[in-house]
Amino acid sequence: MKLFIDTANIDEIRIANDMGIIAGVTTNPSLIAKEGRSYKQVLAEISSIMAGPVNGEVQSAHDASAMIAEGREIYNLDPKHIVVKIPMSAEGLKAIKTLSAEGIPTNCTLIFSANQALLAARAGASYVSPFLGRLDDIGQPGVELIQTIADIFANHPDLHAQIIAASIRNPTHVTACALAGADIATVPYKVIHQMINHPLTELGIQKFESDYNKVFGAEL
């Protein structure tokens, strides 16, 4: 399973990218709004940093023709990197069909059921984004949805969409998604740090240092 970072913050993207752990970026209108800059500026800057896919979401979510026009604009910011995120809906599926036919990669977002994922993949989406944290929030098992979609896609090799496990809230989600068969998990910066850190690692580093220094002294 690959990892993307789920943020529009340039500093977070640079730090994660410098560690060599992320293969792409996902943003959404809420994450862009937090940065207080236009989505075009932010997406263009992210694309200049990242080697992999940069997901930018359309702001107009109700009408296929508006989503198609905006999708083309977003894509043209950097056709080498940009993936256009389109929310799941009947209009969204129409937009996915048109954009995909033009060779524009799309990510169908706000997926909360296996059937929605199936429809998005059939419409031509390159990626589907099931939101497990938001399902957990309403008492439905988010990881089971990832597993179900992975099983369906494995049973039907003519479905080519990749599964991006989204709305990840903790490191346990990441492990569970890897086991469930997600192709990608898009992980917030805070969760990346939770994945890196372990109290026994910290203690181990301190002990190695102090054992060494007791004998040889600090050599810096």
Ligand code: E4P
């Ligand atoms: C995915 O692409 C979305 O940006 C994201 O994962 C949403 O997560 P949230 O439920 O934490 O807002």
